[in-house]
């Protein structure tokens with residue numbers, strides 16, 4: 052069983068046309084896996100990035116079209132050349148009150164359209180301190196397990212992102228990341244199948260940098276990274292190539 056290492060960038064609500072022009076020059080000819088950009092820049096990026104780069108959106112709604120003011124459908128993402136969507140990011144869960152069930156509904160919808168999903172999960176600092184890390188992650192994942200079929204998991208990458216490590220500079224230790232990733236894999240084996248557990252990539256997100264990525268990458272259950280702030284810098288390529 053081989054899991055191909057996966058490195059995605061999540062720009063969050065950052066970027067501009069000038070930024071994209073500069074970045075595309077520094078990334079020219081280089082290979083990364085994917086970039087998660089704001090909706091409005093996806094068509095522009097589709098035009099300037101290497102064709103073997105995957106574009107990701109950072110959210111989508113659960114309908115193809117209709118009276119849903121302000122929403123973007125999975126169908127629209129496909130229409131502008133986007134193959135991936137990040138769902139369940141902690142910022143969506145906390146700032147926009149997305150429930151586990153809504154994230155699961157979005158995941159089911161996106162997969163049904165043919166999008167691949169980076170499914171985020173992770174605990175708050177107080178949940179970790181209360182010894183609830185695994186219970187929280189299991190609860191977030193269980194909603195999705197109930198909503199999609201075992202076969203769907205081949206198009207899902209699980210991103211474990213401890214909320215206390217996101218944008219804080221306080222990266223999880225390799226041991227902390229490995230412990231949760233191994234537990235997520237055991238959860239997938241128990242609740243879906245050993246094959247899904249073996250084949251699903253579980254990537255880590257939270258203050259990943261070129262400096263800390265090599266040691267995190269050395270953990271057996273860390274199959275890649277979802278990179279926020281550091282994906283906005285040319286040195287993102289150092290993480291991709293680590």
Ligand SMILES: O=C[C@H](O)COP(=O)(O)O
Nearest residue numbers: 061217218257258279280
């Ligand atoms: O999706 C990415 C994560 O939220 C990590 O963000 P960060 O690398 O800025 O901590």
